[in-house]
Amino acid sequence: MLSPGTSVQALHERVRELREEMNAMILAHYYTVPEVQNVADVVGDSLALARAAESTGADVIVFAGVYFMAETAAILNPDKLVLMPDNRAGCPLADSCPVDEFREFKKLHPDALVITYINSSADIKAESDIVCTSSNAERIVSQIPSDRKIIFAPDRNLGTYVMKKLNREMILWEGCCYVHDAYRWEIIRESLEEHPGAKFIAHPECRDEVLVHADFVGSTGALLDYSEKTPASVLIVATEPGILYEMEKRSPDKIFIPAPKDSSSPSSVCTQMKQSTLEKLCECMELRRPRIEVDPALGEAALRPIRRMLEMS
Numbered sequence: 001m002l003s004p005g006t007s008v009q010a011l012h013e014r015v016r017e018l019r020e021e022m023n024a025m026i027l028a029h030y031y032t033v034p035e036v037q038n039v040a041d042v043v044g045d046s047l048a049l050a051r052a053a054e055s056t057g058a059d060v061i062v063f064a065g066v067y068f069m070a071e072t073a074a075i076l077n078p079d080k081l082v083l084m085p086d087n088r089a090g091c092p093l094a095d096s097c098p099v100d101e102f103r104e105f106k107k108l109h110p111d112a113l114v115i116t117y118i119n120s121s122a123d124i125k126a127e128s129d130i131v132c133t134s135s136n137a138e139r140i141v142s143q144i145p146s147d148r149k150i151i152f153a154p155d156r157n158l159g160t161y162v163m164k165k166l167n168r169e170m171i172l173w174e175g176c177c178y179v180h181d182a183y184r185w186e187i188i189r190e191s192l193e194e195h196p197g198a199k200f201i202a203h204p205e206c207r208d209e210v211l212v213h214a215d216f217v218g219s220t221g222a223l224l225d226y227s228e229k230t231p232a233s234v235l236i237v238a239t240e241p242g243i244l245y246e247m248e249k250r251s252p253d254k255i256f257i258p259a260p261k262d263s264s265s266p267s268s269v270c271t272q273m274k275q276s277t278l279e280k281l282c283e284c285m286e287l288r289r290p291r292i293e294v295d296p297a298l299g300e301a302a303l304r305p306i307r308r309m310l311e312m313s
Ligand code: 13P
Pocket: 044, 045, 046, 047, 119, 133, 134, 135, 177, 205, 218, 219, 220, 221
């Protein structure tokens, strides 16, 4: 058991020893804390992490992120041990789409194809035809014949963004991410006025009123690539500020400013992503729990739309 106050270095060493002993792979999302990102084998966006989970030869997957991400890794690997530092770290966007209500919603549009964002439970995935992430949503929807009705769930902002980009209607579930939905253009505009020449980049979970003003819109991975390639030296970033750690690492000469929010809005930090602390990461590997397990029949049903996504993107 860990003694309180164990140093970051000692925790990293212990995690590396355990990784060796267990033949484990550690996956971490860009929104997790830097100490966890620093010890991960792969740090990425939802799609990169799902791909890493799909192709790993490791016996154990340790997933530092939110529940639906580790659950997706478990669905892709029914025979592997999947651990999560804190299995109470859910995604409120995923939770905004309960399966009973979603089944009723689907009944209203029986002829629609169902595309769901990966930020959803295994139950919702099992009710879907294709899964998507923020980095491939546009590409996946663009492959569906234009006369086909589409239900898109649960993020209405990502759905609206894709509808506008492709100039096609979809039936949207009214969910949103509290972190991204709280940005307002009038506040961000003030920040841009204070930093003339800065580029403004945003995640597609932000509202349309924000996205229409962005110089670039993309998943966390795409925002990161853009931040490296742009000649601009100052960037205002509208997504969870955990991503700034990797942006600053890759472009140490640039200035990254988290897009501001109104003081009355909730914080821009995703508190769920921060539950994967280094201490809990180490402890879950020591104890081999909490394990993420998915009922085999449900896992099989949820795997089909995930596989379709991987084939289509
Ligand atoms: P990415 O697809 O960019 O990883 O987004 C995941 C997420 O939870 C964004 O809030």
